[in-house]
Amino acid sequence: MIPELIAAFLKIALVLGVISLVVAYLTYLERKIIGHIQMRMGPMRVGWHGLLQPIADGLKLFLKEDIIPAKADKIVFVIAPIMVLVPAFVVYSVLPFDKNFYITRVNVGLFLVLAVSSLGVFGIVMAGWASNSKYSLLGAFRSAAQMLSYEIFLGFSLVGPIMLAGSLDFQNIVEAQADVWFVFYQPVAFIVFFIAALAETNRIPFDLPEAETELVAGFHTEYSGMKFAFFFLAEYASIMAISTVGISVFFGGWGGIDAIPLPGIVWYLLKMAVLIFVFIWIRATLPRYRYDQLMRVGWKFMFPLAILNIFVTGLLKLLFI
Amino acid sequence: MFVIGAAGVLMRRNAIIILMSIELMLNAVNVTFVAFSRQWGDMAGQVFAIFVITVAAAEAAVGLAILISLNRDKSVLNVDEVNLLKW
Amino acid sequence: MELPFFYLFSTGIIVASILMVTRANVIHAALLLVLTFFLLSGVYVLAGAEFLAVVQILLYAGGIMVLYLFSIMLMNVDVSVRLRQYHRQTFFVVIIAVALAVEVWLVLARGEAYPDYKGFAWFVGATPGNVEALGSVLYTKYLFPFEVASILLLAAMIGAIVLAKRTIDR
Numbered sequence: 001m002i003p004e005l006i007a008a009f010l011k012i013a014l015v016l017g018v019i020s021l022v023v024a025y026l027t028y029l030e031r032k033i034i035g036h037i038q039m040r041m042g043p044m045r046v047g048w049h050g051l052l053q054p055i056a057d058g059l060k061l062f063l064k065e066d067i068i069p070a071k072a073d074k075i076v077f078v079i080a081p082i083m084v085l086v087p088a089f090v091v092y093s094v095l096p097f098d099k100n101f102y103i104t105r106v107n108v109g110l111f112l113v114l115a116v117s118s119l120g121v122f123g124i125v126m127a128g129w130a131s132n133s134k135y136s137l138l139g140a141f142r143s144a145a146q147m148l149s150y151e152i153f154l155g156f157s158l159v160g161p162i163m164l165a166g167s168l169d170f171q172n173i174v175e176a177q178a179d180v181w182f183v184f185y186q187p188v189a190f191i192v193f194f195i196a197a198l199a200e201t202n203r204i205p206f207d208l209p210e211a212e213t214e215l216v217a218g219f220h221t222e223y224s225g226m227k228f229a230f231f232f233l234a235e236y237a238s239i240m241a242i243s244t245v246g247i248s249v250f251f252g253g254w255g256g257i258d259a260i261p262l263p264g265i266v267w268y269l270l271k272m273a274v275l276i277f278v279f280i281w282i283r284a285t286l287p288r289y290r291y292d293q294l295m296r297v298g299w300k301f302m303f304p305l306a307i308l309n310i311f312v313t314g315l316l317k318l319l320f321i
Numbered sequence: 322m323f324v325i326g327a328a329g330v331l332m333r334r335n336a337i338i339i340l341m342s343i344e345l346m347l348n349a350v351n352v353t354f355v356a357f358s359r360q361w362g363d364m365a366g367q368v369f370a371i372f373v374i375t376v377a378a379a380e381a382a383v384g385l386a387i388l389i390s391l392n393r394d395k396s397v398l399n400v401d402e403v404n405l406l407k408w
Numbered sequence: 409m410e411l412p413f414f415y416l417f418s419t420g421i422i423v424a425s426i427l428m429v430t431r432a433n434v435i436h437a438a439l440l441l442v443l444t445f446f447l448l449s450g451v452y453v454l455a456g457a458e459f460l461a462v463v464q465i466l467l468y469a470g471g472i473m474v475l476y477l478f479s480i481m482l483m484n485v486d487v488s489v490r491l492r493q494y495h496r497q498t499f500f501v502v503i504i505a506v507a508l509a510v511e512v513w514l515v516l517a518r519g520e521a522y523p524d525y526k527g528f529a530w531f532v533g534a535t536p537g538n539v540e541a542l543g544s545v546l547y548t549k550y551l552f553p554f555e556v557a558s559i560l561l562l563a564a565m566i567g568a569i570v571l572a573k574r575t576i577d578r
Contacts, residue, residue, distance in 0.1 A: 111462045118470030359455040367457050368550050375557045379564030381472050385479040386571035392483045
C-alpha cells in the first residue's frame, strides 16, 4: 500500500513538473514559431535566441502587483483562476503517456476528461462575474456559451472512435489502434474533434472571448499578476491535454510503426509536437470568427456532421464488423 | 441531505435558492439509490439515478425559464411577492 | 481505506449543504452547491458507480449549475441586499426539519433484508466493469424509460425556449 502510494505521488510530481515546464516553454515556442511565420524572429534578447524568455515572463508576473477591483466579490475573484487551472491539470491524471506510464487507469477515462474539462467554463464565468465590469461579464458569457456548445461537439465526435474501440479506457482505446489508426477510419470525427478542440481551448479562429482587440481582454481584463498567469497556464495546459486526447483517440497514442523501434513515449512526444505545431500554425494563419458565425458553424454545420458520423459508424459496425 | 434541502425550500424566500434546494433533495435521493444499488448488487438503482439526473436537468431548465420570464416583467425574486393568484 | 474517505466526503457534503441553504449571497450558494456535487461524485465512486460519478460531474456540476449561474447573472440579483431573506416561520421550519430527520433515520435504520428480489445482479469490481453492466441493462430492460426520458428532455427544451423567449410587441 505505502510503496504504491509513494510511487503514485512521485508520478504525479513528475508529470506536474514536466507539464508546468513544458507549458511555460510552449509560450516561448509559440512566439518563436509565429514570429518566423510572420517573417520576423520572435524573442531574441533574453538568453541565447530568447530561450530564457519564459523565465523572465514568469518572474514578471510573479512580482506584479495583485490588484483586486474595489467592488469585486473577493472570494469568488480569488477562486476563479483556481477553478480554471485545476480542471486543466486534473485531466492529466488519466492520460496515457506510454504503455505502462500513466498516473492512473480508470475505466471511464475518456469520459472523465470530458467531464472535467466542462468545469473550466465555471472558472471563466466566475472570473467574468467577480470582476464586476461590463467587458469581463460579456466576454465571460461569450466564452462560456462557446465552450459549452463546442464541448457537446467534442463529446459527440469522440463517440465514433469509442464505438470502434469498445471501451472508454484510454489504454484500451490506444491498444485497439494497433493495426490502423482511428483517424483513417473516422476522418470526419477527427475534423469535428479538431475544430471543437480549437474552440474549447479558446484558440484562434475561435478566440473571440479573449481577443486583444475585442472587449479589451474578455473575462480576464481585471486580472493581473499571478492570477493572470493562472489563466494563461490553464489555457496552454488544456491545449496540451486536448492534444494528448486527440492523439490517443485518433493517432494511436504511444504506438508507433513497428519498423522503427523507439520507446512508446518518444512516439507520443513526436505526435504531440506535430499536433501542437498545427495548433500554433493555425493561430498564425487564420482570422478570427465573429461570434454569431462561430455559433452558426457549430450548431448548423458541425453538430449534424457529428451525429451523422455516429449514425454511419453505428450502421457500419452493425452490418459489417 | 434531503432534510436540509427541504428546510431550504421552506425557509428561504429567494426563488433561485428554492430551486437549488430542490436540486439538493434530488441528489439526496440519488445517493440513496446508489447506496442501495451497491448493497443489493442490483443495477436498477444506478439506472434510475441516471434518469433522476436527466429529469432534474429538464426541471431545472423549465424552472429557470419560468423565473427568467417572471423576472423580466416584474423584476422580483421574492416568492412572497408573486401573489397575483391570491384572493 | 475507503471508510475515512467516506466520512470525509459525507461531512463535507453536510457542511456544504447547510451552508448553502443559509447563504444570503446567491452566487456563494451556487458555488457551495457545486462543491456538494463534487463530494457526491466522490461518494458515488466509493460505491462503485464510476459512470454515474462522471455523469454527475458532467451534467450536474458542469451543465445544470452553469445554467443556474447564467440565470442568476441574467436576473439582476442584488447580491448584497440582506433584506429578510428568511421567512417569518423559520423557527418552525427548523423544528419540523429535525422531526423529519429523526423520522427518516428511524425508517432507514431498520435495514431488513429484502426477500427474493429479482434484479440484474452486479457487484463492485466485477470483471465486465461498471460501464458495460450499465449499458447492457439500460438498453435492454430499461429501454422504454430511456426513450421516454429523451422525449421528456426534448419537451423540456422546447418549453424552456418558449417560456423564456422575449415577446416582441410591434
